[in-house]
Amino acid sequence: MKLPLAFTEKMEKLLGDEYNQFISTYDNDHYKGIRINTIKASVEEYLRITPFDLKPIPWIEEGFYNINYEEQDRPGKHPHYHCGLYYIQEPSAMIPVEVLDPRxxxxxxDISAAPGGKSTQIGAKLQGEGVLVANDISPKRTKALVKNIEIFGIKNSIVTNEEPRKLASNFEEYFDKILVDAPCSGEGMFRRDPKATRSWSEFSVNECCNMQKDILQWIPKLLKPGGRLVYSTCTFSPEENEGTIDWFLKKFPEFEIENIEGIEGLDVGRPQWIQANSELIKAGRAWPHKLNGEGHFVALLRKKDNPLTASFKSFSLNKKDLDEYLRFEEENLIIDFKDRLHRVGNRLYAIPCDIPELTGINVVNTGLYIGEFLKNRFEPSQALAMALKKEEVVSYVDISSESIEAIKYLKGETLLLDGEKGWKLVCIDGYPVGWGKQIQGSLKNYYRSQWRML
Known part of the structure; x- marks a missing residue:
């Protein structure tokens, strides 16, 4: 693998005796992993039905290496992926949320959340309680973020497309925990994505440092006293890692760095490389020659306690004209969302509890998207299907992941099935994947067209 000369020279200077061991890892393929979605299935439950050869990742209970990987058996092609039973993720990328420890x-x-790997990990750990705000500044990347949150069945999330300074005006001292998975030069992902080497330069490192500081300067206003911040990158660059955190601690002395516990194979920070605060040895570095994964940096910081002065207006619900939905709910659901319903135009959402007013914020998803009001009827959403369990609906259809019907459904085809007229939650191996509507001897397919298997 061809690496930029300036990069290898820099790494040799920094690593010294470790350099040969480090550079030899580029002769090997990168590690592939999946993370089980514990909103939908326990680890034990999914291991009983998985078609993959999985080996535990030591730093995360629900994470597994996908070994004996074959291209024709890609996990992104399997029906279980469409059921949201797992997320395909590089193993070391699972470390920052483990350090954040959302409960x-x-x-x-999650302030730079797209495409949603770490947001889905946070959402699974919250188990439907509390609030996840997943934000990204890029409108294009936000589309992938929404899809991944919806396919995971996360009910208590809000997706925003906003600059950090705008979030700070509505969410002042609101959050218990914040993840800044910062834009970076991506040196740690060269082995996984060789194309990334083409865009790397010393200039890109400096540009990334500036972007990181632009984000971090708003974190003190967003985080509660006593709250915790995790800053992470997927680069080796000390300027973007220890250097950025050194800048942050000097600018915001109300923060202190904490030790990281329980991550097997994680190396310490290297403040000596840039004459930074010696406390930065408490940060963590994932190296491909020290653990089975790619390159990551992670720092855990705590905002010191002080009296809470922030106040914010609570979000107000708009429950106008819900009759069509309530009729749908009564006929088709065993659960209800009545106390959390909010209508935006023709769309209906279930809002997470205890959120502030969102006026002035570009909100992409105001909670769980329940469905849409059409002429004289209500049509449930794909997101609602993914957030339900088969026990929570009046009627469902369950098909095997090994059947041709599963592939037909995921391709958007009508299924020739008998049953009573009306809406059916379509499940694969017992896990919801979308809606169908029974009409005589066939099930009309309502699987979202943009998600269909090609």
Whole structure:
């Protein structure tokens, strides 16, 4: 693999005796992993039905190496992927959320969230309790973020497409935990994505440092006293790692860096490389020659306690004209969302509890998208299907992942099935994947066209 000369010279200077061991890893393929979605299935439950050869990743209970990988058996092609039973993720990329340690009831911000790997990991750990705000500044990348959150069945999330300074005006001292998975030069992903080497330069490192600081300067206003911040990158660059955190700690002395516990194979920070604060040895570095994964940097910081002065207006619900939905709910669902319903135009959402007013923020998804009001009827959404369990609906159809019907459904075809007229939650191996509408001897396909298997 051809690496930029300036990069290899820099790494040789930094790593010294470790350099040969480090550079030899580029002769090997990168590690492939999946992370089980514990909103939908326990680890034990999914391991009983998985078609893949999986080996545990030591730093995350629900993460597994996908070994004996064959191109024709790609996990992105399997019906279980369409059911949202797992996320395909590079193993070391699972470390930052493990360090953040979100727990049910926490209010968590993922400020640079697209395409959604770490947001889905946070959402699974919250288990439907608390609030996840997943934000990204790129409108194009936000589309992938919405899809991944919806396919995972996360009910308590808001997706925003906004600059950090705008979020700070509405969410002042609101969050218990914040993840800044910062834009970076991507040196740690060269082995996984060789094309990334073409865009790398010393200039790109400096540009990334500026972007990282632009994001971090708003974090103190967003985080509660006593709250925790995880800053992570997928680069080796000390300027973007220890250097950026050194800048942050000097600018915001109300923050202190904490030790990272329980991540097997994680190396310490290297403040000596840039004469930074010696406390930065508490940060963590993932190296491909020290663990089975790619390159990551992670730092855990705590905002010191002080009296909470922030206040914010609560979000107000608009429950106008819900009759068509309530009729649908009564006929088709065993659960209800009545206390959380909010209508935006013809769209209906279930809002997470205890969120502030969102006026002035570009909100892409105001909670769980339930469905749409059409002429004299209500049509449920794909997102609602993915957030349900088969036990929560009046009627469902269950088909095997090994059957031709599963492939037909995922391709958008009508299924020739008998049954009572009306809406059916379509499941594969017992896990919801979308809607169908029974009409005489066939099931009309409502699987979202943009998600269909090609």
């Amino acid at each position: 049910p009831g926490d209010k968590v911000l």
